[in-house]
Amino acid sequence: MERIIAVDISGRHRHNSRYLMVCAAVSLSIAGGHVKQIHDVNIKPFVSDTPPEVVDVVQMIERTVEGMVGVTIVAEKGDLFNQSEWLSNSMFTASFKYPESLSERMGIEIAHHISLSSRNLLLDSRSWEPIKDNL
Amino acid sequence: MKDVILVQRRIPRCSESENQRKLAELRELARAGNYNVVQEVIQTRYPDRQYQIGKGKAEEVAELALSQKPAKIIFYNPLSVTQVYNLSEMCKCEVIDKFQLILEIFASRATTRRSRMQVELARLEYELPRARKIVSLLKMEERPGFMGLGGYEDSYEQDVKKRISRIKKELSTGQRDSESLRGYRHSEGFSLLSLAGYTNAGKSTLFRTLVDENVEVENMLFTTLSPTTRYLNINGRWTLLTDTVGFIEDLPHFLVDAFRSTLEDVFRADIILLVVDISEPVDIIRKKLAVSHEIFWEQLEKATIITAINKADRLFPEELSSRLKSIAYLAPNPVVVSAKTGEGLDELKDIIHSHLPEWKRFTLELPMSGESMSAVSWLFEEGIVHSVNYGHNIVMDVEARNEVYRKAKSLEKRLSFR
Incomplete structure (x- = not known):
């Protein structure tokens, strides 16, 4: 059983002349073909006027995983502009890799759902429902 | 056996072992295509537009072709139509790349x-994007006019x-036919098992050992092209085991698409x-497993994966356990087997049995009657009968799938009310 931190960033496109991004990190234990346990979830929103570059992506991921317990950070190759694994790994302070097994991909899928839905929640003002009518 | 010359252009700063492995794979493919490798030419450089390798190296290959007189020159790197044309003009010999070789083998x-x-x-x-260029290169020396360039290129592409x-x-x-066949097999209570993995991993040998049959087995790539399906009894339960075509590294998309229907047997x-x-070396096993997982991730609907760690007889126990540890995260439900010696097959069957639908x-x-006797024989066919007692009534201890259970219970109710 291995412990990893699966990461995904949503919203890396222009929205009202800004880039509103949400990074989600999920700390989980995995076995060969399945996720055993989810330990912790961190979500962090980021805003930028310019499109994010590799260094920005690395920074966003590092700030989101801060304080989480896990041996290796795992993210999609596309998130780091398809650069080689050794290059991406050298840019992180923690150990980093691209997904290989089904369970690592499942972890990233979980992170993706979390980041996407939290971004939608933050962007949509109608999602803030009042508890009482007078609020 | 025809003679061939192999050519590989290596990317600068790429690992030596990786290059060696790729060349070995090309060698194996050439052998599978029934060719005899007489010479290997290697160059490390970035690709050349005209010749893929440098012009000087291409001239060297041409000289070799003149002296060795090979039937073909096979490149590891994909070649454009212009490169094929230029090289074959220079070498006065047929020039193909790895994908064309795979197509030939297929x-x-x-x-x-x-x-x-x-x-x-x-x-x-493979030919479609090259069709126009092929025709225009072939007709380069012709004059324009009737049956000349122009309309012809388009019509060939069309x-x-x-x-x-x-x-x-x-x-x-x-x-559609094979889908309905699969549906029928499911409704008949058969569970479907598939063998998957890289070429030459020993799928056909394992298939043969499991079903105890003489399926074509050779130490060669792509021995199995059409899927073969056979009955397999797993601890009393009948399943259907399918042997399929193996995966290969860097298999181009048009080949994957063409063989999708063959691979669908795996995914369903x-x-x-x-x-x-x-x-094999651990790095290569890891890479192959990662590619297999990627293919499964994109295609798989709902299936359990059991990793059959084959050719265990070739390693010492200590080496085997250290290798198993390093690939554990990529090997769900691992079972160590040797298809050749039959070691670990019982364990494999046990683990398959534990993952079969419950x-x-x-x-x-049932009361003693003619109808009950036919129900007994029907249950012998459809499930596992653990015991039968023929007394005043027929008492059976049966294990069967849900539909059979429901049918049998309603039959019991109907017959005992008479």
């Missing part, structure tokens, strides 16, 4: 009409497109036996 091995169509489709899809759509249509009809199975050759175990009491 064509020579295709035995069923369906696999022949798949090969034809792959060949046409012809290729028409043939592609016709084959795709025919293949999709066949696909209830249980996939992912066969791994553990005697059957219900129940007791049935």
